[in-house]
Amino acid sequence: MTAVIEVNNLTKRYRETLALDDVSFTIQKDRIYGLLGRNGAGKTTAMSILTAQNFATSGEVRVFGQNPYENAGVLSRICFVRESQKYPDDAVPRHAFRTARLFFPHWDQDFADRLVEEFQLPMKKTIKKLSRGQLSAVGVIIGLASRAEITFFDEPYLGLDAVARQIFYDRLLEDYAQHPRTVILSSHLIDEVSNLIERVIVVDRGRVLLDDDTDAVRGRATNVVGDAAAVDAFIRDREVIHRESLGRVTSVTVLGTLTAADRDGLAARGLEIAPVSLQQLIVRLTQHASEPRAAHAPAEAAEKGAVR
Template sequence: MTTGTPVIEVKNLTKRYRDTLAVDDVSFTIEKDTIYGLLGRNGAGKTTVMSILTAQNFATRGDVRVFGMDPYENAKALSRMCFVRESQKYPDDALPRHAFETARLFFPNWDQELADRLIAEFQLPLKRRIKKLSRGQLSAVGVIIGLASRAEITFFDEPYLGLDAVARQIFYDRLLEDYAEHPRTVILSSHLIDEVSNLIERVLVIDRGRIVMDESTEAVRDRAANIVGDSAAVDAFVAGREVLHRESLGHVSSVTVLGALTADDRARLAAAGLDVAPVSLQQLIVRSTQHSAETAGAASATASATTDLDEGALR
């Protein structure tokens, strides 16, 4: 449940590519001055959603409002957003400075001093053609534009995949530093969930085109736990709880259960000799999407069996 000022409102958004349902009737809001993690597996629909929000793609149906406006061909909305994506294309003869000069003209809040600082930190060769840059250097171009633009809404669609661990940490550190001084809305798409978990304030998880989680990061951290110990004792404790994942080796089981543990729960666990381990954000999202897929598969199988029974009854 969101309580802040929404800058993006999405209602019943659907996108279909021929036989593929990329986005399936999703609704959500994005609040002002918040860092979001738009998380999910490759092909889950993340890029499609961001492309529609930034008017680079069309919805099959549904309603999108950015700053209360339809973003399509709307300069008032589009000039307040920056969309940085890994697959960004540039003219063949373009140099990095050309990209930055163009960005400075387009984004009214552009900060050249910040751009220069980032160029130095990422050791970006300004006189080399963009098409000759390494993948990491190309990623740095996008990251610099995304940060220095200081747009009111900035989308980062995994543009930092080419960066090594040191360069990614520079990106994370500068994002947090600049966000603290110049708050804005940031939507960060990533599969490196544990790396970005300390950055994001709210989690949006999309799985097979549907939103399966929309919560504050703080609430998500307390949403599940790993119970480890003797299989019989673990089974007794988790009976009646929603199980996201189970692993067993011999007489020892590790079970991920959904739901916060109460003081009484923890007392029971201690009395039973069971250990409790925290679930990382990445583990929780992986387990949740696996669980969602298994539930959907079971529902599909049930529906198929019911259809077969119905057809049998009609014969």
């Protein structure tokens, strides 16, 4: 496979806040990635550096094998859709789309027009007067119709209702199948996007906690429920990332793939097992990882503001 983004030992510090801490990962061509993690984890900071809208404190970033900063040849091949995008006070959606058409060489106006209809976007209203969902629709339309070789969607669903979010997911998959490109999707609605993404990168407190194919990630953990004593006997020498108890009944989430012998042993003990969804796994992993790193908590709070 061909790498279109290479990140090596990337660090970003804002005074006393460590937003990214020696992060390394690779993004391959023509795949859909989920860049996931809690608010303040460092996701937006990483995307901003990759799109030359922010500077690294140290480390190396290569996009299409080059440094993206002040590199028009690279930036014209990238689209970054973010919640905080600013427009002139008198701009209407048509102005935003005309500008995008000039900047992105693969822009599809027919596709953009179709999306305008599907999202029921009012084209004569100024962007500053649009609802939050309508403003999100402007960004989503630009991200899809640009057909940029690399497209970043940073929380693209904010303000969109369930119907509009499903339109976005459906059109993304349909157009990706016809026009493959690299998509990096940052989202809090992990269960909703889990069927879209092919690879998961989880960032927690400025570090990469998980980087793996989505199918492999889904099999990494199992929920085990039953009598507390029987559960404790089973989980001995296993890594537990979450535990809940109510009376004598205990539920634990354990890492690792269960063998046939494990399943037979669980049945013999009267224990029940259930799969762990991608969202559950990421929530449990980030909670588990944060326990011994409580000293880093200020970084999360700071990134919710300037660092996001």
